[in-house]
Amino acid sequence: CPACFAQKTWGRPADGGPDIIVCADGNRQLRRFRGGVDITSVYEPEIFMTTDAVDAIGQEMTRLKTGRPADHSAARLSAEALERCKRSFKVADEDAAIVNEHLFDPTGVVVLLCRHDIPLFACDITTPGEQQKYVVAMLLELMKELPNTATIGLLYDIGCQLDHSCRLVSRTAYGYLGDALPRVIMGCSVLHAYGHEWSCQVAYNPRRREGFGLSDGEGSERVWSRTRREIPILRRADKSCRVMALDRKFRHCGETMKEHLGRWFNQKRKLLSFQRQRATQLQQDSGMSAAELAQQHRLQVAPRETEQTGKCQ
Incomplete structure (x- = not known):
């Protein structure tokens, strides 16, 4: 994506607006018998x-999770809030049998896209549940292509769970993301965020967390819409033919989006102007100053105390 990766300087503060913003999502309809x-x-x-x-x-993540005590002091949410979010989304349960693995292999596809809806990486889901290893693997692969100072914002349906896991086991030069953890911020895709607990929405909704702007993290849904006709065709296709077809389809989606980047920027510019006017009007109607509203927001997103149980969630 030229709009994301044609930068001359890298290393902007993640909370102030990372260098690039990506989103990830899984699709269980693209499974194969x-x-x-x-x-x-x-x-x-x-x-x-x-x-x-x-x-x-995935094997390295399992080793880190089981081979060291968890650091709960780094968590942004309480254990109770995370557990309630986990029960709200089946995909948050890595051991849940969402798809019958005895009938299907692979059981789906996970894709990583930039904020302009251009696919960057994809991988097959080979487990009954959508485990965190798929998103972590693609994120690490993306980091290999970027400067060591690049900052990344990730939007994911269960970004709260993934961020929590990374914070529990990651420290400087060690953990899921290693020394890159401070350069990555995570949030929940905007449409899925409203299904999370309120405390989770305050901390991970991209409309509330600084750095994501008006990015919604729903670009994958637009890509899935373009691949819906391949679902019945690839259900019984050979594995290698299926990968080739999806790889070429994702590349075609990316090339199409590149051709329409100008229109994308024009639409976002109009949306930004509308949202700025709306926010100004809402602030005036509230009778509070911008400083007062910012202070109230900081109080809501302040890290919550968590129990030091020493057990990975």
Whole structure:
């Protein structure tokens, strides 16, 4: 994406507006029936990550989670609020059997996109539940392509759960994201954020957390809409043919969005003007100054005390 990666300087403060903003989402409709004959692939995917690479990240995450005590002092939400959010979303339960793995393999697809709805990376879901390893693997792969000072904002349906896990086990030069953790901020996709607990919305809603602006994190839904016709076709396709078809489809979606970047910027400029006028009017109607409203917001997003149980959530 030229609008994201054609920057000359990197390293803006994450909370003040990261260098790039990405979103991630999974689609269980793009699953494939087990069986059939697997042929040797001669196609090299440009977007899809290999299953072996993702599984290697998952094994390392498991080792970190079980091999060291959790640091609950870094959590932004209480354990009770996180547990209620986890019960609200099936995808938050990594062990939940959302799709029958005995009938389907792979069981879905996860994609990582920039804020302009251009796919950057994708990988197959090979587990019954949507585990955090898929998003972490793509995020780490993205970091390899960026300068060491680049800051990233990630929007994910259960960004609160992923951020909590990274904070529990990550410290300087160690953990899920290693020394890159301070350069990454996470939030929940705006449409899914309203299904979370209020305390979670205050901390992770992109409309409330500084740095995300008007990014909604729902670009994946627009990509899924463009791939809906491939669902029945690829349900019984060979694995290598399926990866090739999806990889080329995602690339086509990206090329189409690049051609319409000018229109995208024009639409966002109009939306920004409207939202600025609306915010000014709401502030005037409230009878409070901008400083007073900012102070109330800071009080709501202040880190909450959590129990030092020493157990990973």
